[in-house]
Amino acid sequence: MSEEEQQEEMSFEQAMEKLEKIVEKLEEGEVPLEKAIAMYQEGMSLSSTCHEKLRKVENQMDRIVEEDGEIKPLSGEEETE
Numbered sequence: 746m747s748e749e750e751q752q753e754e755m756s757f758e759q760a761m762e763k764l765e766k767i768v769e770k771l772e773e774g775e776v777p778l779e780k781a782i783a784m785y786q787e788g789m790s791l792s793s794t795c796h797e798k799l800r801k802v803e804n805q806m807d808r809i810v811e812e813d814g815e816i817k818p819l820s821g822e823e824e825t826e
Contacts, residue, residue, distance in 0.1 A: 748787070748790070749790065752790060752791060752794040753794065755794070757795060757798045757799070757802075760791050760794050760795050760798070761791075761795055763791055764788055764791040764792060764795065767784050767785075767787060767788040767791070768788065770784065771784055771785065771788070
């Protein structure tokens with residue numbers, strides 16, 4: 746299973762926890778450059794995974810929350826058609 750597939754299998758909370766650990770290690774500044782670059786790439790991938798999971802949940806909530814028979818976006822933005 747690829748790293749991307751493993752991230753898709755993770756819950757949002759698991760992905761955030763792993764991302765936070767990567768950020769902590771990078772902020773310490775004790776990581777060799779090559780490893781820091783690899784960790785940064787993994788962190789960016791985890792960030793994208795978390796963003797996508799949040800977007801999916803927001804879309805689900807948009808479908809659930811209805812007012813006057815119309816879906817009202819949670820973001821407060823009007824949908825353009």
